[in-house]
Amino acid sequence: MVVRCQRKEISLLMTDIDACCHHSVNLLIFNRLGQVLLQYRDGGGLSPWTWGLWGGALEKEDGDVLAAVLREAREELRLATRPEEWRLLDQRQSVNGDKIAHLYALQSPVSATDIQQCEGAGYGFFRLDALDHLPIVKSLRYWVDKGCIEAAIKEWLES
Secondary structure, X not given: OEEEXXXXXXXXXXXXXXXXXXEEEEEEOEOOOOOEEEEEOOOOOOOOOOEEOEEEEOOHHHOOHHHHHHHHHHHHXXXXXXXXXXXXXXXXXXXXXXXXXXXXXXXXXXXXXXXXXXXXXXXXXXXXXXXHHOOEOHHHHHHHHHOHHHHHXXXXXXX
16 A cells, blocks of 8 residues: 655555654554453553553664564563564554554454553553543544454454
């Protein structure tokens, strides 16, 4: 897929980070019951004291989007994964075109014993219907409303 970014075309399957856009990754991780693993954000940074997906910004040393997915999983959850364990579900571009967010799903479930929280104020596994009662970040609301998360979990549960 190719998108327009400040009059430059860039490939979303790029091998190096294009300086014209800020790229971020959102990690969809769930347990055997199909509950989504969310991070409770602490008081610093964007959207404090709300629930959101794990992930973050691409860094120059990442080289590509999937490398950022692996790094974020390792840094934030001490979750060691391989590239083939992740699947790109969706991506969206900001209105002004300077930001691109990528939603990746881990293709196998995790349990609380598989992870170690290294960022944020807390974490939890939640059913999708519970998200309507939580303060969640705008990006998570976008992915939920679009149906990406529900479709991915349903597909896994039926497999």
